[in-house]
Amino acid sequence: MHSDIVVIGSSNTDMVIKSERLPAPGETIIGGVFMMNPGGKGANQAVAAARMGGTVAFISKIGNDLFGKESIDLYKKEKINTDYIFSDPTHPSGIALINVDAKGENCITVASGANATLSPDDIDKAKYVIESARMVLIQLEIPIQTVEHAAKIAHKKGIPVVLNPAPMQPLSDDLLECIHTIIPNKTETEMLTGIKVTDWESAQIAANAIGKKGIPVVILTLGSLGALVKEGDQFYIIEAIPVQAIDATAAGDTFCGALCVGLSEGMAIDQAVSFACRASAVTVTKMGAQASIPYRHEI
Ligand code: RIB
Secondary structure, eight states, X not given: OOOSEEEEOOOEEEEEEEOSSOOOTTOOOOXXXXXXXXXXXXXXXXXXXXXXXXXXXXXXXXXXXXXXXHHHHHHHHTTOBXXXXXXXXXXXXXXXXXXXXXXXXXXXXXXXXXXGGOOHHHHHHTHHHHHXXXXXXXXXXXXXXXXXXXXXXXXXXXXXXXXXXXXXXXXXXXXXXXXXEEOOBHXXXXXXXXXXXXXXXXXXXXHHHHHTTTOSEEEEEOTTSEEEEEETTEEEEEEOOOOOOSOOTXXXXXXXXXXXXXXXXXXXXXXXXXXXXXXXXXXXXXXXXXXXXXXXXXX
């Protein structure tokens, strides 16, 4: 079955506690209520794209457990093609521990489980769906060899590869060559370039540095500042919509999913980024990952 947007990445269950502030190393603090939510950067991006109206296939790996089964049921409810969600008989489904502070900032630790066993062979089983997509969206919560393999398959067929380099790790020249659009946040931008982004000027310098790696489109997501786009020599600044932040979890994922839908519908890059900024602004106003991702009519 053909899907416009193919998302390749992680599926997690998030264990979340919101507290006044994030704990320091060695410290115990009393937080608020505990929440268990569906998450994972890959899954969040697939759900965001589906809720924005995209036809989506999700390539991922879960464990043979209740968390994995519940995740698949949820993706099916979102009308995501789950034919290429593989099951690992020996590793558990991915789990993320998330602390959220009063300002909505978070700290996340992931136990990858089955996500870490999504292999190039699995990707080969999904080759048809990748090769018939309009674009492929990948993050870095799965093995980097798998990311490289999938990116090569798509690139070879001229299908744009959109990479959200989260969590950041070194990117090989082979991978960089395959990327059409990269979407790092502030922290990832600094890790990628060594440039601290504090304003639009430093953002432009950093985007130029990333562009020099041979990536045609660079989109920096800068939280409350907004997003900076570099397409060739052209820059666009998209100011953020001011919102009362409750939880930033999945804001970047919503942005990536919505952006791909906008682009696959033929929006110009600045329009698609503005659409994605509006979608992620809604996400920030609610608790949870997939629980906070809006449907299209809400933006
Ligand atoms: O981007 C947010 C996501 O990161 C969470 O849902 C968590 O599962 C981690 O993967």
